[in-house]
Amino acid sequence: MSHEGTIVPHYTAAHWGIREVEGTELRHWSEDPFPSRIGLDQLHPHLQRLRVKRPAVRASWLRETSRGPNARDPQEPFVEVGWDFALDLIAGELERVRGRHGNQAIFGGSYGWSSAGRFHHAQSQLHRFLNVIGGYVRHVDTYSLGAASVMMPHVVMPMSKLMVQQSTWPVIAKHTRLFVSFGGVPLKSTQVSPGGVGKHRASEGMRSLHASGAKLVNIGPVGDTLECEGVEWIPIRPNTDVAVMLALAYVINEEGLHNVAFLRDYCVGFERFRASFTGEDGGAPCTPEWAESVSGMPAARIVTLARELVATRSLINMAWSLQRGSHGEQACHALIALASVVGQIGLPGGGFGFGYGSMNVIGSDGGSLRGPTLPQGRNLVSEFIPVARLSDMLLRPGETFTYNGETLQYPDIRLVYWAGGNPFHHHQDLNRLQKAWQRPEAIIVNEQYWTATARRADVVLPATLPLERDDLGYSAREGHLVAMRKVAAPLGAAKHDYEIFQELAERLGARNQFTEGLSASDWLRRLYGECREANPEAELPEFDDFWGQGMVMLDDDVEPQTLLEAYRRDPIAHSLETPSGRIELYSETVANFRLDDCPGYPSWIPPHEWLGSSSITPEVTFHLLSDQPARRLHSQLDASEYSLGGKIDGREPVDISSVDAQRLGVNTGDVVELWNDRGRCLAATRVTDSIRSGVLRLSTGAWLDLDSDGRDRHGNPNVLTLDVGTSSLAQGCAAHTCLVNLRGPIKNPPEVRAFDLPVLR
Template identity: 60%
Template sequence: MTAYTASHWGIYEVARDAAGQASLRSFADDPDPSPIGLHQMDASLARLRVLRPAVRQSWLEKGPGAAPELRGREPFVEVSWETALDLVAAELLRVREAHGNSAIFGGSYGWSSAGRFHHAQSQVHRFLNAVGGYVRHMDSYSLGAGRALMPHIVAPMDELMAQHTSWHVMAEHTQLFVAFGGVPAKNAQISAGGTGRHRVREGLHRMAARGVRFVNIGPVHDNLDTGAEAEWIQARPNTDTALMLALAWVLREEGLADRGFLARCCTGYERFERYLSGEEDGQPKTPEWAGAITGVPAARTAALAREMAAHRTMLNISWSLQRATYGEQPFWMLVTLAAMLGQIGLPGGGFGLGYGATNLMGSPHPRLPGPTLPQGRNAVRDFIPVSRIADMLLHPGAPFTYVGGHYAYPDIRLVYWAGGNPFHHHQDLNRLERAWRKPETIIFHEQYWTPAAKRADIVLPATTTLERNDIGSSTKEGYLVAMRPVSAPAGEARDDYDIFAALAARMGAAGTYTEGLDSEGWLRRLYAETRQKSARQGIDLPEYEAFQEAGLVSLSAHDRPMVMLEAFRADQAESPLNTPSGRIEIFSERIAGFGLPDCPGYPVWREPAEWLGGPGTDRHPLHLLSDQPVRRLHSQLDASGYSTAGKVRGRELLYIHPEDAGARGLADGDIVEVFNDRGRCQAAVQRSAQVMRGVVRLNTGAWYDPDPATGVEKHGNPNVLTLDVGASGFSQGCSAQTCLVEVSGPVADPPPITAFELPDLLPGNR
């Protein structure tokens, strides 16, 4: 009987040799398996495991708040579990009694665990709610502006992602696929909660074989692999909204807009049209106007608009486009452009918000209501948009706006983090380093000695997915997986649940947190609830024991073609949207009523804070794109042999156009410094005509590795360079893709990489 485990990167089969030693192999039913997850058991990762509870030396000797500037620079003292749990419980009680629960930030930002019970974010939130509450975060770094915007103009992102038109439907009906920012199959190696069959590459190739024509718009060419030629229209980063406005102007000017669809299914087009035509601001949004901004020839823009109107057209936008200043605008404008074409709700037409962003989009599988650990009630009302953590720590009490509301940052004394690495996800890491000195205590559950773990005060060793019993389930991925332990816990590592149960007992909240159940009891309860919910959808799941025996349940028998917003198009009265008008909101009275100058009530072009057409290019003439890596998810498994094999001399690759490299005297493999006023990092040159001139690309996820003597990040982490400001006063989303830099070098004698070195670990009273 084959055993399985589930992960972000897919389902893997567990093989054992004659001695019982486990290894992983690709899932036999996956047409395009990701190799990333095969390396979860690498020895290079095992040596970095947190094996015992550890406390930063100054904190242990002098108490909370001691020498925060030494976080990441001084030894840890290894202590017993009893000592560590006593210290954590006592500190939580101290902060709660002295400052209230609104002084505790519940940090957890990583990719959603494939195991639905041992999901660190759910566990830490449930625990903190059981002991009085915590300050939470809203939205995500990946999709902050989009998540805030879309419920107001169409539907929540989770709902839209689950109903994206399926790949088979597009292969049958789509004639023209226009991608703003490509369809990066490397990103689609993963799905939140785990991946089943990888379908993006297969879907694109099938479409191309059926004669679909592809147009890829943006500064990068190799993020759309169809197995055939695709037209590349080079456009400056952060200018897509201007190009879409010009396409819309042509549709309006030449009578190609579907005014019947706009009148029947949308609201506010007339208000937006006054801006589009120039009646409102004196500037018609013509292809010539857009060409000066985007660099796209006006004639090609006009021709593309006509082609889109003449064919069944799917418009797609990359999530990266909304990770920028005014990031709401490209998403809003894409929906508006698709509405003007009038094909929303038709097979193969309309829009996609991130085909290629994860494996989920385009799935034909049913939306299974998978296991969900209840998190209880949070008694604390304070929150932050997730990417505003440095603002919160640096400016307690300062005001901020979010989706029309007015709030103030809380005064955080204790950060409790389980799941994720803020020294990967966040922008302007030098600023975060300063902010990280504010809390009196930082507690981490961690499996590995990551940069964030090294900057904590108390580190508690947690088990990995491969060391636990769990249930693997992901929305619309088509499988339920019985995840049995592949290996024993490393060192003294414990499940997050067992750690929190022990802390809850010390704090008088054991009953609230555990409800009298151990891990196995919870797994049985959650599975039984899933069976009941699935049965109401006509999906019969086996009994728990039979599920465990089988190891895998396929839901493919319930697959069906999907067409996004098909029911809404057919009958708005019967299937209205959950917007104020029940329709697609091209103009939103609600958003206009917020009175925000950086996010008015309809899509507009706003000049980014940093871009190739603006000031600052004399000193920093290159636009930096910080995209997802091919060989890992975010920073996960960066120390694996598979990830490090993609580096040169231990550093991430900086992709740069050959002419830009030549102008700086740079050759492949040279170590260079990439810099702006926020920071400097080192990377290895890789010349590539797949990025346009004036643009460089540096993957995210290299473990943060600053040189303590110079402050230069040595490993190639672009987030020492990226901009840490909210996308707008509406969403406060991440603005990482708005970033100008310069490149210098070669560096004659680069310092050694130390990201994967263990901290000094001192023996304590165990």
């Protein structure tokens, strides 16, 4: 097979869309109605300058005769070495740590977003390699959905199923008459789906819904997250959505408008839930007036909205951002409970939505396959952590933590192997992570660019871009399977992750187990063949025909889909996977965990930090929201011309209300400093009328750029965010619970140095 050669490809795929390719030029796929511009300049020299071109070892680490914790100063020089030297060094470190401490001292870090390809998927490749040499400590859940991934199975269904079973946009546009979204529908986040977007459908879905005459209500601190004309924006304090949901349920119950039959036949625990929000259990009743005092939403509007929800076909949506805060589990539970009280779950256009606007796949009516997946083998190490507890694991070895009702222990990690991710973007309280990062004896990274993580590694191995290798592009409910033909030759000495791990496996006596005797080309044929066999109804062509035509698009004429429609039709035959088989408004399982910060019923619990606290200084204290960026995926391609085009003089913009800007004397373009006890960063102000007074918005993804005093010069919000679990149930990411102080304008701010290369010897 010649696809590793110089064949001119027709298509490739990225998380943000399918691309047509001519030579090395990328263009939008002509059939995508709303294509994303992210990634079209991946091969631009400005980005290529930042590539890791040869294996490199931290100079001080190379000199060490014995291994131990070290500072890992990102300004320290690296020594470029040959591949054999680097691989021998890494294999020796793996052997040393396994021999002295066991495989439970190895952490396999990866976050899975480095490529849309299903074979050259860095997370899968890393985990497969570590499994064949005895296993590793893994992470569970995601930064995006940590609280929901644990809570939703107790209440309604696992997130993996909920994401692909939600009502499709055409159904919503046809039947929904009232669309209420807590957190809006931020279409910038729908530019991506894991494995790649086929057609960007969310924009058209929202336009069709608006054109149908449906009423749209956006409840949240930011007003531009529901991008349609005529949207009613109700600004509330961040982290107070649950209080509003409980008050809506209170009004519906008090006025006798709750759907008694639905609550009886499809739910368990309503009486216990009702006792909590009415005050029958001894607590304060969740009245509209109480909710107004917490959230700032007028009590009168809570009353009228409650009546509107039950008077017409209504869908209540919640953005993922709500559960990325203190007690985020409660937002998930309250969403399902409120929709159950309204009683339209399972009806076309009614019920609840979770994450419309969070990824393109939510609500997509594209076709679906049982897609190609690289088998990772069996992990012989049982220890794991919730992904957002990375710093805790490194700083607190041997200490206990709770997760989903279990009491577990943090392992003692001596070696970290990272591929396909950038924890110095994703994690919270990056100054704390930097201290934790000093504790392992060895940190190895496969990376394409000199990111903040690469500059804090001991050994950095140059990995290829997705455009520099052949692969299979696929994403559930996106309706495509793409032959991702190589567009360009690997830069410098870069290797595919598969090559890197097979050479390491050979040094550790596990090459045959890792490769199964297959080349990368053989694996593509095998994975495609398995996919073809698993989906006979799709009538996929033979591999060579598929590779020649470049893409298979599934039939777009799929059946309309309504979430939980079958369950509503027959709750016995289509019972849920919850302990009761029904929607659990009161979860005995969660209640029996006896957690002070996560009861068995939805409850508003004051966040660790919030604008309602009596200890803040309102004149200079703000609630910081750190949402997804519009011009990149997480921190990927931050140095691209498209991403740089969204900055102000090279610095990330922070949105501030016109009221606050006038009060503080700052204008668009002024540099200000945000600070709290965790860290400091500079950002350029962008004045807007689309954000609530007292709230700031600074998108994630600006490459970390700390000066000698530990202040970030570039605008990375995660030097400020809170590194605590959402609760002791899920231990998820609580980034959206964050208070900061603001001062400025800053005169003569320092130059941004985020994209400087390290010193290479």
